[in-house]
Amino acid sequence: MADPVxxxxxxxxxxxxxxxxxxxxxxxxxxxxxxxxxxxxxESGCGKTMTALSVIGLVPKPPGVIEGGQVLLGGxxxxxxxxxxMRRLRGDRMAMVFQxxxxxxxxxxxxxxxxxxTLLAHRAISRADAHAQSVAMLKRVxxxxxxxxxxxxxxxxxxxxxxxxxxxxxLLCRPDxxxxxxxxxxxxxxxxAQILELLRxxxxxxxxxxxxxxxxxxVVAEMADRVAVMYAGRVVETAxxxxxxxxxxxxxxxxxxxxxxxxxxxxxxLATIPGxxxxxxxxxxxxxxxxxxxxxxxxxxxxxxxxAELAPGHQAACWKxxx
Amino acid sequence: xxxxxxxxxxTKHFPLDTVMWGTPKRVVHAxxxxxxxxxxxxxxGLVGETGSGKSTLGRTILHLNAPxxxxxxxRGEDVGGLDRAAMQRFRSRAQIVFQDPYSSFDPRMTIQDIxxxxxxxxxxxxxxxxxxxxxxxxxxxGLGHVYSDGYPHQFSGxxxxxxxxxxxLAVDPEFVVLDEPVSALDVSVQSQVLNLLASLREQLGxxxxxxxxxxxxVRYLCTRVAVMYLGRIVExxxxxxxxxxxxxxxxxxxxxxVPIADxxxxxxxxxxxxxxxxxxxxxxPGCRFHTRxxxxxxxxxxxxxxxxxxxxxxxxxxxx
Numbered sequence: 001m002a003d004p005v006x007x008x009x010x011x012x013x014x015x016x017x018x019x020x021x022x023x024x025x026x027x028x029x030x031x032x033x034x035x036x037x038x039x040x041x042x043e044s045g046c047g048k049t050m051t052a053l054s055v056i057g058l059v060p061k062p063p064g065v066i067e068g069g070q071v072l073l074g075g076x077x078x079x080x081x082x083x084x085x086m087r088r089l090r091g092d093r094m095a096m097v098f099q100x101x102x103x104x105x106x107x108x109x110x111x112x113x114x115x116x117x118t119l120l121a122h123r124a125i126s127r128a129d130a131h132a133q134s135v136a137m138l139k140r141v142x143x144x145x146x147x148x149x150x151x152x153x154x155x156x157x158x159x160x161x162x163x164x165x166x167x168x169x170x171l172l173c174r175p176d177x178x179x180x181x182x183x184x185x186x187x188x189x190x191x192x193a194q195i196l197e198l199l200r201x202x203x204x205x206x207x208x209x210x211x212x213x214x215x216x217x218x219v220v221a222e223m224a225d226r227v228a229v230m231y232a233g234r235v236v237e238t239a240x241x242x243x244x245x246x247x248x249x250x251x252x253x254x255x256x257x258x259x260x261x262x263x264x265x266x267x268x269x270l271a272t273i274p275g276x277x278x279x280x281x282x283x284x285x286x287x288x289x290x291x292x293x294x295x296x297x298x299x300x301x302x303x304x305x306x307x308a309e310l311a312p313g314h315q316a317a318c319w320k321x322x323x
Numbered sequence: 324x325x326x327x328x329x330x331x332x333x334t335k336h337f338p339l340d341t342v343m344w345g346t347p348k349r350v351v352h353a354x355x356x357x358x359x360x361x362x363x364x365x366x367x368g369l370v371g372e373t374g375s376g377k378s379t380l381g382r383t384i385l386h387l388n389a390p391x392x393x394x395x396x397x398r399g400e401d402v403g404g405l406d407r408a409a410m411q412r413f414r415s416r417a418q419i420v421f422q423d424p425y426s427s428f429d430p431r432m433t434i435q436d437i438x439x440x441x442x443x444x445x446x447x448x449x450x451x452x453x454x455x456x457x458x459x460x461x462x463x464x465g466l467g468h469v470y471s472d473g474y475p476h477q478f479s480g481x482x483x484x485x486x487x488x489x490x491x492l493a494v495d496p497e498f499v500v501l502d503e504p505v506s507a508l509d510v511s512v513q514s515q516v517l518n519l520l521a522s523l524r525e526q527l528g529x530x531x532x533x534x535x536x537x538x539x540x541v542r543y544l545c546t547r548v549a550v551m552y553l554g555r556i557v558e559x560x561x562x563x564x565x566x567x568x569x570x571x572x573x574x575x576x577x578x579x580x581v582p583i584a585d586x587x588x589x590x591x592x593x594x595x596x597x598x599x600x601x602x603x604x605x606x607x608p609g610c611r612f613h614t615r616x617x618x619x620x621x622x623x624x625x626x627x628x629x630x631x632x633x634x635x636x637x638x639x640x641x642x643x
Contacts, residue, residue: 276482
C-alpha cells in the first residue's frame with residue numbers, strides 16, 4: 001500500500017474565546033490514501049469543518065490555536081509551515097471547495113480572472129496558456145459556452161454553475177488532495193445529483209484523494225470509501241463505508257443512521273437521539289456522548305473511551321462496543 | 324372527502340418593473356393556475372426545487388400574498404371576499420410555520436411574548452391566562468422545562484423551531500402551512516421535530532400543507548403529494564402511488580436524484596437530469612418541463628398539458 005496522501009496525527013485545535021476554551025478538534029487522527037474518498041460526518045459544531053481548515057491552514061487565528069499534533073501531506077508536516085509556505089501549497093497540492101460558492105468567489109472579478117489567478121500564482125506560464133487551460137477546465141466541469149462564461153461575474157451564474165466553477169478552480173493545478181466541505185448542501189436535489197456525478201468522474205480521472213465533509217448520510221453512502229464520524233470534536237467511529245452502514249458500533253452512529261427518513265415504505269415513527277449536541281464550553285466529563293446515550297453506564301460518565309480496533313479497519317470510541 | 328381548502332385556478336405573478344399604468348413588461352410567473360383540494364385531516368406534501376413556487380403557493384393560500392387570479396376557498400368561503408372581522412377569524416384558523424424560526428421572530432421579544440402575541444383576540448384576555456396557556460403550549464411541543472422569559476438567541480435551532488410551532492398553535496388553528504420546517508435542522512434534531520409534528524396532528528386533528536424539497540421527509544409525513552415545477556403542479560397523487568410509480572418524467576428524475584443511504588446500491592444506473600430550470604420570467608410555452616424532458620415531442624412545445632386522472636393519481640403530461 002502506498003503512503004497516505006494525508007495523515008493527520010493526534011491533531012488538537014482549540015479556540016480561545018472570551019467565554020472560555022473550546023476544544024474544537026480534540027486529538028483527531030485520520031488518513032487518506034491516494035485516490036481514496038474519506039467522508040467526515042457529523043452534525044453542526046462537531047468539528048468537521050475545523051478539522052478541514054486545519055489541514056488546509058485556514059484556521060482563523062485568533063481565536064484558533066493548533067495546540068498539538070501533525071498534519072502530514074505526502075509525509076511533509078504542515079503545522080510548522082509559515083503562511084507564505086501554506087499559500088504556495090493551497091490551490092496547488094491541495095485545494096478546497098466550500099458549501100456556499102457565492103461567498104467563496106470574489107464578486108468583483110470575472111470567473112476567468114479567478115481561474116487564471118490560480119494558475120498564474122502557482123505555475124510559470126503565460127497569460128495565454130493560463131486562459132486556454134482555464135477554458136479547458138470549465139469545459140471539463142461541463143459549463144456550457146465556457147469561452148463566453150470566462151467573462152461572466154459570479155452573480156450571473158446559478159448556484160450549480162458556481163459550484164462547478166469552484167471545482168474547476170480547485171482542480172486547475174491537479175491537487176493530490178481535494179477537500180469538499182458540504183459541496184452540495186446549498187443545492188437542489190437534481191443539481192446535487194449532477195455535482196456528485198461530476199465529482200465521481202473527476203476523482204477517477206484525476207486520481208486525487210477526496211476529503212468529503214458532510215452531514216448527509218445519503219451523500220456519504222453514494223461517495224465514500226471510508227467514513228469517520230465526529231461528535232463534539234472527536235472521531236467516535238471510523239470504518240469502511242459498507243461496514244459502517246451495515247454494522248455501526250458506536251451508539252451515536254447507530255442513532256444517526258436510524259433517524260434518517262428514507263424513501264422506503266412502512267416507517268411509522270422515526271428513531272431519534274434525545275437531547276442536543278453538548279455545549280463544547282462545558283463538555284461533560286467521560287464520554288462526550290453519554291448524556292444522550294441509551295446504553296450509558298457509570299464508567300461512561302467518568303472515563304473517556306479511546307478509539308479501539310473492533311475489526312480490521314473498524315474503530316469505535318465506546319466502552320460498550322468492545323469486540 | 325370534504326375539502327377544507329379549495330384552490331381554483333390560483334395564480335400569483337410578481338411584476339419586476341414598476342409602471343404607473345399599463346402592464347409591466349417583465350413578470351415572474353411564480354404560481355400558475357393551481358387547482359386542488361386539501362381535505363380536513365390530511366397532510367398534503369408540496370414538493371419542488373428552488374424557484375418552483377411552492378413557498379409562494381403556501382403564502383398565497385393564506386392570503387399573505389394577494390392572488391393575481393383564482394380563488395382560495397376555506398370551508399367553502401372565498402377568502403378573498405372576507406371582511407376585516409372574518410379575515411381575523413380566518414387567520415386564527417390557518418397558521419404558518421417558517422423554515423428559519425430565527426428570522427421569523429422579533430429578537431427583542433421574549434418567548435412568552437412571541438407565543439402569546441396572537442392570543443389577545445382569543446379567549447386568553449388576561450396576562451395570567453396567557454402565561455398559563457404559553458406554559459401549556461411549551462409543554463405540548465416538548466419544551467416544558469424552558470424559561471418562557473428567554474429570548475430567541477438563547478435557544479438552539481431545534482428549540483426555536485418548536486417555539487415557532489407553539490406560536491402557530493397558540494390560536495388553536497385547524498390548518499397549518501409548514502414551510503420547510505426541518506430543512507435548517509441537523510439530522511438527529513430533524514427527526515425529533517418530524518415526530519412532534521406527526522403526534523400534534525393526531526392529538527389536535529390538524530390539517531397540514533407540508534412544503535419541502537426533501538422527498539424522504541415528505542414521504543414520512545404526508546398522505547398525498549403535489550409536485551411543482553416552474554409554478555405549475557405536474558403531478559398530484561397519494562404518497563404510496565407517487566413514490567412507487569411516478570407518472571410525470573420530472574417526478575421520476577426528482578426521485579432518482581435522491582441519494583440513497585445504502586452503499587450497496589451506489590452502482591445502480593442513474594438518471595441525471597441535464598441542464599437547469601428555465602427562468603420563471605419567460606417560462607417555456609406548452610409544458611414547462613419540455614426543455615429538459617427526455618420524452619418531449621411537438622405537442623409538448625405547443626400545448627399546456629392539463630392535470631388529469633382519477634382522485635388518487637393525477638398527472639399533467641401529454642405522454643403519461
